[in-house]
Amino acid sequence: MLQLICVAGSRYREVLTEHAGHILGVIAYGAARPELPAQLVPCTWVPMPVFGEDVWYEFWVSARPVTVDLASGLGFAYDGTLLFGGLVMDEQATGTLESSVQSAYSTLFDTLDRVGYPALLRVWNYLPRINDDLSGIERYRAFNIGRHEAFCNKGRLIAEGVVPAACALGTHQGGVSISFLAGKVPGTVIENPRQTNAYRYPRKFGPRSPTFSRGILVDDLLLVSGTASIVGSQSMHPEDILRQADETLVNLETVVEQARKSGFDASDQAGLCLNVYLRHEADYPVVRRRVEETFGNARHIAYVMADVCRADLLVEIEAFWMAS
Numbered sequence: 001m002l003q004l005i006c007v008a009g010s011r012y013r014e015v016l017t018e019h020a021g022h023i024l025g026v027i028a029y030g031a032a033r034p035e036l037p038a039q040l041v042p043c044t045w046v047p048m049p050v051f052g053e054d055v056w057y058e059f060w061v062s063a064r065p066v067t068v069d070l071a072s073g074l075g076f077a078y079d080g081t082l083l084f085g086g087l088v089m090d091e092q093a094t095g096t097l098e099s100s101v102q103s104a105y106s107t108l109f110d111t112l113d114r115v116g117y118p119a120l121l122r123v124w125n126y127l128p129r130i131n132d133d134l135s136g137i138e139r140y141r142a143f144n145i146g147r148h149e150a151f152c153n154k155g156r157l158i159a160e161g162v163v164p165a166a167c168a169l170g171t172h173q174g175g176v177s178i179s180f181l182a183g184k185v186p187g188t189v190i191e192n193p194r195q196t197n198a199y200r201y202p203r204k205f206g207p208r209s210p211t212f213s214r215g216i217l218v219d220d221l222l223l224v225s226g227t228a229s230i231v232g233s234q235s236m237h238p239e240d241i242l243r244q245a246d247e248t249l250v251n252l253e254t255v256v257e258q259a260r261k262s263g264f265d266a267s268d269q270a271g272l273c274l275n276v277y278l279r280h281e282a283d284y285p286v287v288r289r290r291v292e293e294t295f296g297n298a299r300h301i302a303y304v305m306a307d308v309c310r311a312d313l314l315v316e317i318e319a320f321w322m323a324s
Contacts (some may be wrong), residue, residue, distance in 0.1 A: 002221055004273050004320045005059040006300040008050075010306070011088055012057040016040070019061045024077045024084035027124065027179055029304050030055035033121050041068055042075035042184035044086040046126050047174040048277075051284050051303040060084050060181070069141040074111055082218075083117040086179035093302075097127075099137060102153070104178055109154040112182050119186040120156075120224045121216055123166040124179040130170025138308045141206035143176075148208035157201050158211055161189045166212035167226030167318050170275055170307030183218065190222070190258050192216035196233040199202025201234060205233065208260055210309075215255045222266070224319035226277070227252045228308060237310045241283045245290040245315050252317055253294070268324035277306040277316040287315055 002024075005015050010312055014196050016023070016037055024044040028034050028076035028102055034055040036043040050056045064079040076085030087107070089101040125147075130140045164180075191197055192214045201209040215224040229236045230251070237243035257268050278284055284303055291301060308316045 001063040002218070002262040003063075003316075003322060005061055006273055007057050007059070008053040008303065009055060012059070015057070015059050015061075015277060019059065021065050022062050024060045024062050024079065024082065025086060025179065026060070027058045027086075028055055029058075029164050029302065034167045035184065038316045042070065042077055042086050044088065044177050044179045045174075046177060047171050048126075048169070049305040051305070052290045052302070056302045056304070060229045074107055076111065076115075078115065078117060081184060083112070083115065083182045084180070085182075086177065088174070089178075092174055097134060097142045097151075098146040100176060102150045103144050103148030104176070105147055107155055108178065108180060109150065109156065112252055116184040117184055120164045120180060121183050121187050121218055122181040122221070123164050123212070125176075126171055127168070127176040127193055127270060128171045128174060130168070130307050130309060138206070141171075141208075143168065144210050145208045146207050149212050151211055160191075160197070162186065163164060163189070163199055163211055163213050165214070165216040165223045165225040166210075168210070168309045168315070169226065169316065172307075181223070188217040188262050190217060190255055190262065192254050194231055194251060194254050198320040201233045215259060216261055217259055220265070221320070222256070222264050222321040222323070224252060224255050224321070226309070226316045226318045227255065228310070228313045228316045230313075235310055235312045239314075240289065241314050242278075242286060244313065245287050245317070248315055248317055249290065249294050252319065256321070264321075265323040266321060269295060270299055271322035271324055272298040273300040274298055274302070274322045275318045277308060277318075278303060279306070279308055279314045281305060283314060291317070
């Protein structure tokens with residue numbers, strides 16, 4: 001069984017001690033680099049401010065003892081069923097953004113195949129200046145080219161039921177960071193009937209479509225991808241944060257409903273953790289009110305300042321939900 005433990009500030013030391021030998025990885029969000037047990041477990045710092053906290057830690061904890069491998073630039077830990085890992089790229093040192101992302105994903109796939117966890121389940125992508133122009137193409141679209149090419153070159157299918165859940169958010173500093181969860185066997189992919197499958201977006205959204213599904217079921221765990229105000233393939237309600245928040249919540253609830261049809265029990269929000277990414281600080285109070293009207297019984301909700309993958313989107317929400 002996998003659980004997500006979320007704590008703020010120095011409380012991370014309590015989790016580190018209590019779950020020693022069972023921690024697959026840590027993702028930490030905060031404007032300044034926080035204290036991290038990087039010599040013990042795979043760790044990624046995402047340089048994004050967190051509303052109300054200096055730092056927000058997410059511990060991915062297994063019920064089983066884990067084996068840790070930090071010998072290479074791609075650190076990972078595994079428990080016999082699941083593997084969690086991460087890497088950070090310095091794109092200035094590794095070439096173009098496209099080539100850097102392609103190289104990173106290729107290394108990721110090679111590692112998963114080598115250690116016997118070939119099923120990529122969930123990916124967290126964070127890159128600086130995601131909406132900026134890069135030699136005539138938006139950086140997010142350049143990122144999508146590199147990711148797509150790695151999937152193709154490594155023989156990974158981009159098709160119904162096989163691509164991982166994912167998010168891609170923008171930072172204002174640091175390098176490109178990729179954290180990921182993989183398994184020995186695939187999960188059950190969940191799509192949203194209100195939305196075009198992301199890997200089938202029309203070409204106007206870039207030379208290569210984003211390579212992700214809307215969510216994935218892994219046993220009694222639902223991992224929902226970054227979810228925004230998109231219907232079909234179109235962004236909805238530009239510049240209207242309340243309507244975008246409401247549309248995003250409808251999409252999130254739709255993914256959960258599709259998971260129910262696959263046997264997921266979403267009757268209890270006590271197993272739910274949400275990350276809410278906001279482009280503008282001023283939108284925090286109204287979005288928080290909307291989110292908590294819908295998911296007020298969630299175990300944890302973190303509100304993080306980030307740029308969303310499309311410049312006209314103001315909010316994105318992702319979810320981790322352990323069935324009751």
